Amino acid sequence: MSLQDSQSQSLQDTSKSANCTAMSDVLNRIGDKWSVMVVGILGQNGTLRFNELKRMINGVSQRMLTLTLRNLERDGLVTRTIYPEVPPRVEYQLTELGKTLQKPITALWDWSSANHGSIMDARSIYDARSEALAASEPRKVAYVRG
Structure with a gap:
């Protein structure tokens, strides 16, 4: 398993504050209207x-x-x-x-x-x-x- 794959899988656990922050960062960028x-x-x-x-x-x-x-x-x-x-x-x-x-x-x-x-x-x-x-x-x- 690559480092990117393991990081991706670890981000799926949204009970961890750091994961929620990381997901919010990405979703805020790609989710804004413009x-x-x-x-x-x-x-x-x-x-x-x-x-x-x-x-x-x-x-x-x-x-x-x-x-x-x-x-x-x-x-x-x-x-x-x-x-x-x-x-x-x-x-x-x-x-x-x-x-x-x-x-x-x-x-x-x-x-x-x-x-x-x-x-x-x-x-x-x-x-x-x-x-x-x-x-x-x-x-x-x-x-x-x-």
């Missing part, structure tokens, strides 16, 4: 330039995309290639490690698409029930001495 979008879009489209990515990801700011790409590069999921041209051309693509995320992210993407309507319905029911409950409770009045 990272999922970047990995998903690079997985579908291959190599892309910054502005191509920005156009494909609705709502992401230039700063947030820059930070997301930098963090994904730091974690070994994305490579950044700079070509010495005027103006410089910079391209991003998934690494081999990044490509291993394609299947789980595609599954998450598909699940989100298939279940979005049901989630919106559940939210409406929950919100209506919460509003009705709040309306039925007696109002508490606070008096201020002046």
Whole structure:
């Protein structure tokens, strides 16, 4: 068994605080909205330039995309290639490690698409029930001495 395999198996024991911290660190990176979008879009489209990515990801700011790409590069999921041209051309693509995320992210993407309507319905029911409950409770009045 390799060192990586034994570390992977040892991380599965979430009763240990260090394992939970390690798992949280990884899941926080790959589970944030923009990272999922970047990995998903690079997985579908291959190599892309910054502005191509920005156009494909609705709502992401230039700063947030820059930070997301930098963090994904730091974690070994994305490579950044700079070509010495005027103006410089910079391209991003998934690494081999990044490509291993394609299947789980595609599954998450598909699940989100298939279940979005049901989630919106559940939210409406929950919100209506919460509003009705709040309306039925007696109002508490606070008096201020002046």
